[in-house]
Amino acid sequence: MAPVRKARSSNNKLERWEVALVKRFISSTGLNDQDILAYFTRPTRSINHARISEIRGETKHRGVEAASEEALADFIASWPHLDPTTGLHVRGDELLIKAREAMLAAVQGFNNPRAQFKSELFIVTAVIAFTYLLHWHYRRNGVDIRHKRTNGGVEEVVKTRHGADKHWELEECLRHPGCPLDEPTKTNLGFLIAIRHEIEHQLTNRIDDAISAKLQACCLNFNRAIKEIAGAQYGLDKEMGLALQFSTIDRDQRNILLQETDLPAHIQAAQIAYEDALTDEMVADPRYAYRVAYIEQSVNSKGKADQVVEFIRGDSERGEKLRLLLKDTERPKMKPKQVVDQMKKEGFRRFNMTAHTKLWQSVGAKDRGKAYGVTLADGSWYWYPSWLDHVRTYLSERGDEFR
Known part of the structure; x- marks a missing residue:
């Protein structure tokens, strides 16, 4: 792939179709360079008059053919041809x-x-x-x-x-x-x-x-x-x-x-496969996934009576209290592989995903009311620390079976 080359500023560069029109202006009208230039400048774009002189003197753009008489007539009839919302040129932009x-x-x-x-x-x-x-x-x-x-x-x-x-x-x-x-x-x-x-x-x-x-x-x-x-x-x-x-x-x-x-x-598999290759910092970056907590609130002043959503700065006193509240309310979660990896770190080297699956199935750990984990919006099951404690106790009671 070719490296990026530093190009002339877009504010003083004519595009190929514009060069063709300039050539037709020169050959078919009596306008001077400044008058021709006026058709190609606008508040958001400035073209140096030297660009017109280069075309007239044939020092540049020799390979570009002049536009037809019909194309020039259409251009003049629709000029300035700007988008009313943005002021951008409808064709050029x-x-x-x-x-x-x-x-x-x-x-x-x-x-x-x-x-x-x-x-x-x-x-x-x-x-x-x-x-x-x-x-x-x-x-x-x-x-x-x-x-x-x-x-x-x-x-x-x-x-x-x-x-x-x-x-x-x-x-x-x-x-x-x-x-x-x-x-x-x-x-x-x-x-x-x-x-x-x-x-x-x-x-x-x-x-x-x-x-x-x-x-x-x-x-x-x-x-x-x-x-x-x-x-x-x-x-x-x-x-x-x-x-x-x-x-x-x-x-x-x-x-x-x-x-x-x-x-x-x-789709679950595609999401997990993609995110497993990302760093924790990337997954948490709001430019990757933007998450907002909506909090129902009652107001005590008339000035806020019509305010549906209140945004709180994270570095403010209220923002810090809210962060701590959410952190305390929402328990840490672990994927099944993280549970297995943690147990291996603690010395249970023979404990694997198959053994883990058999364990949670045998005790119905995903049944409602057990409070061992939760299914999140991505459709995946995540385990709470209480399940990690249960697994640790189970493995410890098995002696050397999983060590």
Whole structure:
């Protein structure tokens, strides 16, 4: 893969289709360089008049053919051709406009109360949004995003079935050394892509609860990325709101939902396989999975009567108390392999996954009321420390059988 080359600033570079129009302006109108230049500048973009002089003097862009008379007429008729929402040029910044629209569509689709495949719809559309954003970025920075291959010692551009250039998919955009996204954002997208591949062309049960934290992180990551890459004025902050709910949900209802997620086994396997390769720091990073605790509250002042959700800074006094409360309420959890590994560290070297499975099955450790563990939103069973104590006692009573 070719290294990233530092390209001329996008603010003073004409694209190929614009060069063609400039040539037609020069040959078919009596406009001077400054008048022609006025058609290609806008508040968010500045073009140096020397670019027009280079074309007129044929010192650059000799290989670009002039646009047709019809193309010039259409260009002038539609000028300035700006998107009313963003002020972006509809043709020159088409990918950036589509990136914003795609992510908005992803959020709107997920928030649609009648949608039956929210997560699937969000993932597909969000992948398109990030692909458009990165394509826009790479093109503006002179990176060739076309797939290429070597045929008979000659490098050629890969074509689609109908003859168009084949451009990078999102995975290739993320692998490029010049990718502007941070590692947690790329990891989050990698997870969503893995899930998308797993559910393509397959019937799936609802997976919204299991991966919603990743979807929310993806949403926030896109907003941050588009502002960093294109400019703060293109963020979606003011266009994304909280989805309203028609009813509240109590703890018993929530527990039932989590126990009966019916998350397909192949999706569980894909999620576990992906996350097992990640560090604990990455899994806990809010850019990978964004988790929020909603706390029902009663207000004692009129000023807060209409406030549905209150956000508390984590470093504030209330935030610290809330963190300690949640930490005390939510017990530590361990996967089965972690239980086995811990017992081996304590000297029970012969204790393995098979023995562990036989043990919990023999005592019905997963039965309701035993309080040895819990099924989380990802569909996986996690053991509490009380089960670890039970296993330790059981192994200790067996003497050298497992040592």
